[in-house]
Structures are given as structure tokens and as C-alpha cells.
Amino acid sequence: MNYPLWVVPHIGGTWVIGIISIIHVFISHFAVGGGIFLAFAEELAYKKNDDRIYDFLKQHSRFFVLLTTVAGAITGVGIWFSVSLVSPDGLASLIQSFTLAWAEEYLFFVAELATAFAYYYTWDRISKTEHLFLARLYMIFSIFTLVIINGILTFMLTPGKWMVNHYWLDGVFNPTYFPSLGIRILIMLAIAGMYALVTSSRIKEPRFRAFMVRYCAKWLLPVFILGPIFMVWFLTQIPQASIDTIFTGIQTSGVGNFSVLARALYLSMVLSGTILLFAYFGPYLNPKAFTFRIAIMFMVCGLAVTGTTEWMREMLRKPYVIYGYLYSNGIHKDDVQTISSQGFLNKGKWASALAQHANSEEERGELIFRYQCLACHTADGYRSMKKLLGARDEEAIENFLQILRKTDPKSNNYTGIMPTLAVNDAELKSLAKYLSTINVEERHHAEQVGAKPDVKENASTVQ
Amino acid sequence: MELTNLIPGYQPLPFPLPTWLMQLLLLLGFYLHALPMNVVLGGGFVASALFFFGRSDKTSYSYRAAKALAVSLPLFISFAVTQGIVPLLFLQLVYGPAFYTSSILMAAPWLGVLAILLASYYISYIVIYRTLKGEYSTKKASVAALLLLVMSIGFAAIGYIFTNNMTLMLHPEKWLPLYQQAATGMHMNSAEPQLAPRYLHTFLASLAVTGMTLGCFGLYMVKRDEKFSDWMIKSGSRLFLASTLLQIPAGLWYLKSLPPHLAAYFLGGDNLITTIFAASMLLTLLAILFSVIAALIGSKPAFIAALTTNAILILTMIINRHQLRMLYLNPYVKPDSVAVSTQWDLLAIFLVSAVALIAYLVWLSKLMLRAFKKPITNDDSTTTSLTSTTAEIAPST
Numbered sequence: 001m002n003y004p005l006w007v008v009p010h011i012g013g014t015w016v017i018g019i020i021s022i023i024h025v026f027i028s029h030f031a032v033g034g035g036i037f038l039a040f041a042e043e044l045a046y047k048k049n050d051d052r053i054y055d056f057l058k059q060h061s062r063f064f065v066l067l068t069t070v071a072g073a074i075t076g077v078g079i080w081f082s083v084s085l086v087s088p089d090g091l092a093s094l095i096q097s098f099t100l101a102w103a104e105e106y107l108f109f110v111a112e113l114a115t116a117f118a119y120y121y122t123w124d125r126i127s128k129t130e131h132l133f134l135a136r137l138y139m140i141f142s143i144f145t146l147v148i149i150n151g152i153l154t155f156m157l158t159p160g161k162w163m164v165n166h167y168w169l170d171g172v173f174n175p176t177y178f179p180s181l182g183i184r185i186l187i188m189l190a191i192a193g194m195y196a197l198v199t200s201s202r203i204k205e206p207r208f209r210a211f212m213v214r215y216c217a218k219w220l221l222p223v224f225i226l227g228p229i230f231m232v233w234f235l236t237q238i239p240q241a242s243i244d245t246i247f248t249g250i251q252t253s254g255v256g257n258f259s260v261l262a263r264a265l266y267l268s269m270v271l272s273g274t275i276l277l278f279a280y281f282g283p284y285l286n287p288k289a290f291t292f293r294i295a296i297m298f299m300v301c302g303l304a305v306t307g308t309t310e311w312m313r314e315m316l317r318k319p320y321v322i323y324g325y326l327y328s329n330g331i332h333k334d335d336v337q338t339i340s341s342q343g344f345l346n347k348g349k350w351a352s353a354l355a356q357h358a359n360s361e362e363e364r365g366e367l368i369f370r371y372q373c374l375a376c377h378t379a380d381g382y383r384s385m386k387k388l389l390g391a392r393d394e395e396a397i398e399n400f401l402q403i404l405r406k407t408d409p410k411s412n413n414y415t416g417i418m419p420t421l422a423v424n425d426a427e428l429k430s431l432a433k434y435l436s437t438i439n440v441e442e443r444h445h446a447e448q449v450g451a452k453p454d455v456k457e458n459a460s461t462v463q
Numbered sequence: 464m465e466l467t468n469l470i471p472g473y474q475p476l477p478f479p480l481p482t483w484l485m486q487l488l489l490l491l492g493f494y495l496h497a498l499p500m501n502v503v504l505g506g507g508f509v510a511s512a513l514f515f516f517g518r519s520d521k522t523s524y525s526y527r528a529a530k531a532l533a534v535s536l537p538l539f540i541s542f543a544v545t546q547g548i549v550p551l552l553f554l555q556l557v558y559g560p561a562f563y564t565s566s567i568l569m570a571a572p573w574l575g576v577l578a579i580l581l582a583s584y585y586i587s588y589i590v591i592y593r594t595l596k597g598e599y600s601t602k603k604a605s606v607a608a609l610l611l612l613v614m615s616i617g618f619a620a621i622g623y624i625f626t627n628n629m630t631l632m633l634h635p636e637k638w639l640p641l642y643q644q645a646a647t648g649m650h651m652n653s654a655e656p657q658l659a660p661r662y663l664h665t666f667l668a669s670l671a672v673t674g675m676t677l678g679c680f681g682l683y684m685v686k687r688d689e690k691f692s693d694w695m696i697k698s699g700s701r702l703f704l705a706s707t708l709l710q711i712p713a714g715l716w717y718l719k720s721l722p723p724h725l726a727a728y729f730l731g732g733d734n735l736i737t738t739i740f741a742a743s744m745l746l747t748l749l750a751i752l753f754s755v756i757a758a759l760i761g762s763k764p765a766f767i768a769a770l771t772t773n774a775i776l777i778l779t780m781i782i783n784r785h786q787l788r789m790l791y792l793n794p795y796v797k798p799d800s801v802a803v804s805t806q807w808d809l810l811a812i813f814l815v816s817a818v819a820l821i822a823y824l825v826w827l828s829k830l831m832l833r834a835f836k837k838p839i840t841n842d843d844s845t846t847t848s849l850t851s852t853t854a855e856i857a858p859s860t
């Protein structure tokens with residue numbers, strides 16, 4: 001409401017961030033995991049004094065450097081760019097609190113990049129001992145970038161004591177910091193193994209290929225053994241409402257007993273399980289038969305898991321950017337009360353400026369929709385408002401909005417997924433009026449079929 | 464409508480640093496971004512032209528200079544991107560209300576920067592791996608010239624988009640009409656009178672900095688190949704000289720394109736601003752003088768003098784650029800109004816780490832220098848092609 005709101009038709013702003021993030025996560029986790037992999041594999045080569053492993057590493061490190069220093073770095077900046085466009089209030093809050101933490105991460109990032117280039121350019125130019133030392137330094141620096149950024153990422157889900165004292169250290173070392181760090185490192189090792197499988201599959205000599213394929217496959221194991229432990233630890237630390245969102249679902253949302261989140265969780269588990277089984281029966285037990293195509297299949301599965309997992313992490317945080325502090329739509333939780341008595345369209349800078357030019361009730365309603373709903377919905381694409389409203393008529397929509405406006409989870413069971421609607425009575429009517437223009441088709445269709453209008457909300461408001 | 468009603472507020476949280484320190488880090492960060500960024504922006508075009516002129520003879524100075532530039536470009540791109548993070552962070556912190564807004568208005572091209580950057584960055588590697596490795600041929604050299612041209616057009620577009628955003632953020636009066644036209648972030652700031660001269664100014668500067676870079680390559684290889692080194696210093700200085708002479712009318716045009724009441728600050732209206740502006744004019748004259756000597760007789764001390772003068776000159780220009788932004792935004796964006804709660808502990812950690820990083824980078828550079836003095840130990844290595852090409856530019860065959 002503070003800023004102009006960027007309208008992204010069909011996919012919505014969330015997916016602009018989402019697409020860039022998924023690619024970035026997959027690459028940056030490789031940057032860290034791959035760093036650990038390179039250091040350990042080089043140690044293996046060093047101890048065995050095996051030139052074949054060295055040759056493999058040279059090959060692999062070229063791919064590594066080209067991928068992480070270019071695509072990794074740029075998609076990282078990309079997340080930043082996209083978040084600043086979609087969620088400027090959220091990013092500004094993070095930056096106002098954690099600038100120096102980011103600055104510190106930047107220092108490690110510079111060290112990491114410089115070491116990556118030095119490592120890559122000095123193959124055969126410095127002694128093997130020195131080169132191994134560079135590999136280890138790279139590993140340490142890249143882990144440190146994770147150590148810092150993990151603090152900011154987990155802060156958004158569990159700000160912990162920061163909520164009380166706004167002290168940066170409490171924000172960084174928040175309740176989910178350590179379990180999340182553990183999970184991420186495990187995932188990184190697995191991703192590193194997957195990437196290295198791709199390089200290994202291209203080795204010509206069969207026996208050495210079998211050796212390397214097997215070695216790389218082992219990197220997939222830790223996450224499956226230790227992952228669940230960290231996952232449970234993680235789940236004990238997140239807000240109860242988020243857990244409810246996963247397991248009980250949103251009864252009234254009409255998606256049945258399984259919430260979308262639970263489905264994503266199961267999907268992610270099934271995919272991971274598939275990877276594990278394949279890794280065990282494929283490259284581990286039967287490394288000779290391993291081919292480039294299978295390696296690529298692993299990568300695709302890995303990307304899918306990364307995608308669903310990141311999406312889940314985002315969903316857990318719903319409806320907040322910073323849990324319990326700032327809603328996804330840029331409204332501070334503490335401001336909701338004042339807004340609902342004084343009105344939304346005269347509060348935020350841009351929202352009120354635009355409202356002065358809105359001449360009809362629908363236009364005002366559209367503005368509220370834009371500022372309070374577009375953060376997660378689109379009119380007719382992703383999480384389509386048209387579909388979700390279904391056959392509700394203006395009155396039913398109004399009743400629905402009345403629920404959305406309540407702060408108490410007992411009378412508003414959307415509190416775990418949607419921000420409390422912050423409007424006054426007149427604005428609520430405008431919003432309902434506007435929304436009823438979106439789903440005209442839907443209503444029309446329902447009337448033809450003869451379905452009864454949705455009365456669920458009427459029931460729950462009566463309660 | 465009152466324009467101040469359109470300026471988003473800061474978040475209800477304190478700043479982690481005093482404002483002056485944030486401004487200082489913004490300036491310093493942008494300086495460190497601008498130097499490599501200029502080499503990227505100008506270097507690609509120059510390398511492309513040099514490949515084109517030297518395409519039929521791989522021993523020609525033109526070809527070798529082109530190769531030296533092309534091989535080092537990915538490193539400069541990497542520095543430019545990494546160093547961009549610092550000013551981005553502080554720009555958002557201090558001028559977020561203006562900068563987020565203008566970015567949202569031009570969201571599509573703004574995100575496009577990343578797509579273009581990704582493509583151009585990879586092209587810079589393709590040039591090395593596909594056209595500079597293995598057997599030389601005239602055709603490969605021409606392909607290199609062409610690829611570098613495509614890459615450079617990409618970087619030039621990125622710079623243009625940046626200039627659009629940096630100027631759009633200065634004009635709150637344009638925001639609402641643009642947004643009302645379309646909320647999908649498809650705008651640019653193309654009607655801005657300042658845009659063309661400002662961009663031209665940056666572009667000419669990037670050619671000048673590329674000239675200095677060529678000269679630095681020349682200095683680096685004095686011992687290995689004196690003649691080539693001499694040629695590099697002379698041609699680099701000439702490039703610098705030519706673009707800096709063109710900069711005089713371009714700069715005047717830029718000054719004239721500013722609203723008169725703001726231009727006045729540079730011409731005596733404000734002591735500090737005028738002093739820095741005068742200093743930059745003086746430094747320009749000096750740099751021209753030194754580079755004339757270096758261009759004519761290839762004098763190394765004269766080149767080094769031009770180089771140093773130019774480095775300070777760029778800094779003064781950047782300070783002036785920042786002051787111009789403050790002049791525009793002072794009535795609207797007021798970072799001083801935000802409470803400050805300095806995170807001393809984290810600041811101390813940051814400063815100590817920064818010093819440690821510098822020490823580490825020095826150590827690493829020494830290691831690299833030592834590594835590249837010795838001949839390579841394993842000749843059939845595939846991965847070291849990049850670096851061996853760097854070494855190849857020196858020995859004349």
C-alpha cells in the first residue's frame with residue numbers, strides 16, 4: 001500500500017520470484033555442496049595419488065565454476081530484484097534490519113568467488129598440497145555464506161525473540177536456524193552428488209566410471225538418513241498455525257481433507273524416496289550400467305524436489321513475509337486494527353493516492369483487491385480468484401469477506417493462509433462489489449447447472 | 464496532488480548505521496562497481512573491433528590485444544556483478560522509497576537486465592572456449608568479433624536500463640501518470656532530457672577506462688615483450704585521449720540538460736559541489752595532458768600519472784553524481800528522519816572481516832602471480848586453457 005503494486009497477469013508476482021528462486025536454490029546449494037564435494041574428492045585423489053580422479057575433478061570443476069559463478073550469482077541477484085518488485089515493504093524491512101549481515105555475507109561471497117577462480121585457474125600450476133588447501137578454503141567460505149543467509153531466511157518464518165527486542169543476533173539465530181542449517185547442508189551434499197553423477201557418467205573408462213559413480217552416489221545418502229531427524233526438529237520449532245496448515249488443511253477451502261501443503265509434502269517425500277531407491281539400485285549397486293541419461297533424470301527429480309520443498313517453505317510462512325509481523329501483502333499485523341476502523345484507502349501512500357482517482361465503487365474495490373489479494377492470487381491465472389470465488393454472488397462474497405476480516409482463528413479459519421482483511425465497512429462492500437464482477441461467468445454457469453449457491457459462509461458466520 | 468504524498472515511507476524500524484556511513488558505503492561501493500563495469504561496457508566493443516582489424520593475422524598487435532581483453536572479460540564481469548551488490552544494498556536502504564518505486568514502474572525491463580546479463584556473461588565464455596582455444600583461423604577471429612559485438616550490445620542495453628532507472632527514481636512527478644497508464648511495469652524513462660547525455664557520458668567513460676586497461680596490460684608485460692607493451696600503452700592512451708576529448712562536449716550537453724536551478728549548484732551555487740566539480744575539470748585537463756605524452760612517446764610514468772589522475776577523476780564524478788541525486792531527492796526522501804540504532808557489534812565484525820578479506824585477497828593474488836610465473840606442469844590439461852591464453856599474449860612468436 002506504500003508502493004505502486006506491480007501487476008503480473010496470470011502467473012502473479014509470487015511465481016516471478018518462485019521461478020528465479022527455484023533455479024537459484026538448485027544452483028547455490030550446488031555451489032556449497034559442490035565445494036564440500038570438491039574438497040573431499042580432491043583429498044581422495046591426493047591420498048590415493050590418482051591422476052584419474054584429478055582429471056575428473058578438473059573436468060568437474062570447470063562445469064562447477066561456469067555454473068556457480070555465472071548462473072548462481074546472477075539468479076541470486078535475480079531473487080533480490082524480483083523480491084524488491086513484488087514485496088518492497090518486506091525487503092525493505094529485512095534490509096533495514098540486516099544490512100550489515102548481508103554486507104558480511106557479501107565479504108564471504110567475494111572470498112568464495114576469488115577462491116573459486118584461483119582454484120580453477122591453478123590446476124597443475126601450484127603444488128597439489130597447495131591446491132587442496134584452496135579447495136578446502138573454498139569449502140569453508142561457501143559454508144559461511146550459507147551460515148549467514150540461512151539466518152535471514154529462517155528469520156522470516158520464525159523471527160523469535162527479535163519480535164520483542166529487534167536485536168539482529170536474535171533474528172539471525174532464531175528457533176529454526178539450526179535445524180534448517182542442518183537440512184540445507186544435507187540437501188546440498190545430495191545435490192552435489194547428483195551434479196557429480198552427471199560428470200561421472202561421461203567418464204570413458206568403464207572401471208573408473210563405476211568407481212566414481214559409486215562414490216558420487218554415496219553423497220545422496222546422508223540426507224535420507226539424517227534428514228528426517230532434522231525435519232522433525234524443524235517442525236517442532238515452527239508456529240503451531242503453520243503445522244495446522246500442513247496437516248489439517250483448510251476445511252472450508254473446499255480442497256478436501258488434504259491441504260495442498262500436505263500434498264506437496266507427500267509429493268516431495270515420494271520424489272525424494274524415488275531418488276533414494278534409484279540411487280541405491282542404480283548407481284550404487286549397479287554403477288557400470290549408469291549412463292548420462294540416467295544422471296540427467298536424477299537432476300530433473302532433484303529439481304522437482306527442490307521446487308516442491310521451496311514452495312512448501314514459502315507456504316509455511318503464509319500469510320506472512322515475516323511471521324507474525326508483516327503480512328505478504330505488505331500490511332503490518334499491528335496495523336490491521338486501525339485500518340479496519342479508519343479505512344485502508346486513506347492509509348498507505350500509494351493506495352490512497354490511487355484511491356483519489358478511483359471514481360466508482362468497483363474501482364475502489366479493485367484497488368483493495370490489488371493491494372490485499374494480488375500478493376497471492378491472480379484474477380484468472382494462478383490461484384485464480386475467478387475459480388476460487390466459485391458461484392458466490394455479491395452477498396455470499398460479502399459474507400466471506402466478513403469472515404476474512406476477523407482476527408480470531410476460531411471465527412476465521414483462514415488466518416493460517418490469508419492475511420486478515422484490513423478494510424472498513426464501506427470498503428468491504430466495494431471489494432465485494434468488485435469481486436462479484438470477476439466471477440460472473442462462474443455464477444452464470446452454476447445457475448445453468450442448477451447448483452445451489454454456496455452457503456457455507458452463512459453457516460459459519462451464524463456460529 | 465502533493466508529490467510528497469507519493470513518496471513511500473521507510474519501514475518503522477531503525478537504521479542499522481548512521482546515515483553518513485551508509486552514504487559513504489554507497490559511494491564507495493558504487494566506485495568499486497563502476498571501475499570493472501566500465502571495462503565490461505567499453506571492453507567488449509573495443510575487443511570486438513580489435514579482433515575485426517586483426518582477424519587475418521594472429522601475431523598482429525591488434526589480435527593479441529583483443530585476445531588479452533577477451534580473456535580477462537569474464538573476470539571483470541564477475542567483479543562488476545559482485546561489486547554491484549554493495550551499492551544495491553545501500554541504495555535500497557537509503558533511497559529505497561524512490562528506488563523501489565521506479566524499479567516497480569519499469570519492472571519488466573528491470574528484470575530483463577538479469578536475462579541479458581546471463582546471456583552476455585555466457586557469451587564471454589563461449590568466445591574463449593569456442594573461438595580462442597585450439598587452432599587459430601581468420602574465420603574464428605571473425606566469429607569472436609561478432610560474438611563480442613552481440614555480447615557488448617547486451618551490456619550496453621543493461622547500462623541503458625540502469626540509467627533509465629537511476630533517472631526515473633529522481634522524478635516523483637512522473638510516477639503516478641506512468642503507473643496509471645499501466646501497472647504491469649512496462650515503462651522506461653525515455654522522455655527524460657537527462658537520459659541521452661547521461662548515458663553517453665557513461666559510455667564514453669567506459670571507452671576511456673578500457674583504454675587505461677589496455678595500457679595496464681601493457682605495463683604488465685613490459686619485461687616479456689617490450690614492443691608490444693609499448694604499443695599497448697600508446698594505443699590505450701590514445702583511446703583514452705580520444706574518448707575524453709569527446710567527453711568535453713558530451714559533459715557540456717549533460718550539464719545543459721539538467722534543470723537550470725540544479726545545474727547552478729555545480730557552477731558556484733554550492734561550495735562543496737562546485738569545488739568537487741572544479742576539481743574534476745582540473746583532473747580532466749591533467750589526465751588529457753598526461754595521456755597526450757603517453758600516447759605520443761609511450762612514456763610509462765606519464766601513463767601511470769594519467770591512470771592515477773583518471774582514478775581520482777572517476778571518484779569525483781561519482782561524488783558529483785551522488786550530489787545531483789541528493790539535490791533532486793532532498794525535498795522528498797529524507798533518510799535523516801529515520802531513527803538510527805547502530806549495530807556496533809555487527810559493524811565491528813564487518814570491519815574486521817573486511818580487513819581480513821583484503822589480507823586474504825593479497826595473499827591469493829601473490830599465489831596467483833607465482834603460479835603464473837612458472838610454466839605449466841601438465842601440458843594435456845584441459846581446464847587451464849583460459850590461463851594459458853593469458854600467458855600466450857605475452858611471448859611474441
Ligand code: HEM
Pocket residue numbers: 077489493496500503504540543544545546547548549550551552554580618619621622623625626627629630661662665
Ligand atoms: C555487468 C553488467 C552491468 C552494467 C553494464 C552496469 C552498468 C551500470 C551503469 C551504467 C550504472 C550507472 C547508471 C546511471 O547512474 O546513469 C550502474 C549503476 C548501478 N549498478 Fe550496475 N551494471 C551492471 C551490473 C550490475 C549488477 C549485476 C548490479 C547488482 C548486483 C548492479 C548494481 C548497480 C547499482 C546499485 C547502481 C547504482 C548505484 C548508485 O546509483 O549509487 N549493476 N550500473
